[in-house]
Amino acid sequence: MAKTEVRAYCSPTCVLLAFNWEDGTRHPDFLGFAIERDPGYGKDGKPQFLFNKIDFVPITSASKPKGSDKAPIQKFNWWDGGLKTADRGKKFTYTVTPVLGTGATDLKLQKSAAGSIRITIPPVQDHGIATYFNRAVVSSQSFTALKKSGAKLEKQMDWLANGLDASVKDVLADADGFACAIYHLTDRRWVLPAFKQFKGNASIVYFDRSNADPRRADHASQGGLHFLGANPRFTTHKRTKIAALMHDKFIVPTKGGNERGVLMGSTNFTPEAFTVQANLLHIFASPQLAHAYSARHALLVPDPDTKNTAKHSGWTKITDVPDSKVRLIFCPEPTGQRVFLDTVVDAVKHAKSSVLFCMFTATDPALLPAILAAGDSGKLIYGMINSIPDPDARPAKPKKGKAKGPTSAHQVAVTLYNRSRNERDTLSYDYFDPATAPAGFLPEFRTINVSQYSGGKGPPVAVHIHHKFIVIDGDTPDPTIYTGSANFSSNSENRNDENVLEIKGNTRLAQVYVAEFMRIYNHYRARALWAQDHPHPKGKVTARKTAGPKHDPIILKKTRDAWAKRAYTSGTAAFRARTRLL
Secondary structure, three states, X not given: OOXXXXXXXXXXXXXXXXXXXXXXXXXXXXXXEEEEXXXXXXXXXXOEEOEEOOOOOOOOOOOOOEEOOOOOEOOOEEEEOOOOHHHOOOEEEEEXXXXXXXXXXXXXXXXXXXXXXXXXXXXXEEXXXXXXXXXXXXXXXXXXXXXXOOOOHHHHHHXXXXXXXXXXXXXXXXXXXXXXXXXXXXXXXXXHHHHHHOOOEEXXXXXXXXXXXXXXXXXXXXXXXXXXXXXXXXXXXXXXXXXXXXXXXXXXXXXXXXXXXEEEEOOOEOHHHHOOOXXXXXXXXXXXXXXXXXXXXXXXXXXXXXXXXXXXXXXXXXXXXXXXXXXXXXXXXXXXXXXXXXXXXXXXXXXXXXXXXXXXXXXXXXXXXXXXXXXXXXXXXXXXXXXXXXXXXOOOOOOOOOOOOOOHHHHHHHHHHHHHHHHOOEXXXXXXXXXOOOOOOOOOOOOOOOHHHOOOOOOOOOOOEOOXXXXXXXXXXXXXXXXXXXXXXXXHXXXXXXXXXXXXXOHHXXXXXXXXXXXXXXXXXXXXXXXXXXXXXXXXXXXXXXXXHHHOOOOOOOOHHXXXXXXXXOOOHHHHHHHHOO
């Protein structure tokens, strides 16, 4: 009997396990996998099976998750999110065992076919790169249970932030100065208090469009600066002359006049960005990167216009990041120039195995077709985009004149939407709403209101997927990562202040991205597929088009082909994912 292949992708906060049992083709009664962790979750450290919420019978609100030896995992990847801060640096062994049988009372673990892997949970700071991903899964059973338990808003925010909140405090530790460029500086829970407690000098470039276009005034950071109060050690500089947005989010700490590193990523310095929006930040202990970002800050201080800023665009090679080939580019680029996007498109076209992308928006007309073409050619593609429009929707008809056709951004989104419905490789997010939540599942929260920590009074933010990254060949020894502040669009490239890193060859960092991406992707994918099969009639948000979740529960299947047929059908994306352990 063939052994189960097991691969692990490790991050500081979760372990993604991918597994494959080739002998599954020989067993129509193959019902999934039992996954055991050693040490387990208890204080005694005894081995323990990972849990499965669903069962062979419909669950109820009183149902308890079962160990996967009793309720097998009917997927070819699963993740362990039950890691504690103290687990970082510790070793764990995961054993994945195929299960044969006919149902709950007939389960036979095939121990002779079990496969094991021993891993070490990486620290947040690993080989000169600190990595922080938040959970941002307000639409989850765990978060819903936390909220329903009466947990205070602060505890809810801490759960969602998942350690991302520590990044600003970490980057400022032992520094006696810092320089930063920040799109929105509003967070009064973590960021602004850290700034307020800082005893050194600081220079803050912030976005404010009120002088350039009063009709589109953006005063988001003004309240944050008012919260900081007068501080003779701090200088502030408005960014007004950029064509669109000063969209940077970076901090460069200094000590004794020397740059020590840089904090950068997708996260705006708002309470929403740290909690309900999916985001990440890195701290690079790289003097070269720090110097480049510090120089960029200095360039922005006098508020140059877009034309003058664009003169300084272009890839800069960074050589002091261990085990990595790194390049940095700042936008905007000159009008019509697309060095950044063409580089990414070319890298996608040369992908050997896979392309993973997670974006707030991606409207470049060349990029997404290149990703889809990679999928057509046999590569694995997985994608998350914040929101995908209805393909039948059209722009509203103006009061005068003819209606305009769909924009290029809309057309790209429609193309992606159609592919997601046919191949289901790429999906917009969704959640279990009160009307269509599956039987036994709690109705989930789409978002929560954290505006009391931004000084605002408005409704909860609607953006959930705020990441801006692409990982190419993250399942190979030669990965490429694009990450930073820029959405993959012409506005980001030619009209905004942005920063993007290209990181090649860093397999440890690529594993973190793969693990964190697949956690949120699998979470939202299950909900998006459920929503596609259980839609609301138009205009009736409380009615159901189908028989409803009470008559259509999520339950474990009792034959192999009921859950794994495509995974064992050559030529399908599911077959490629299984055999490539992704």
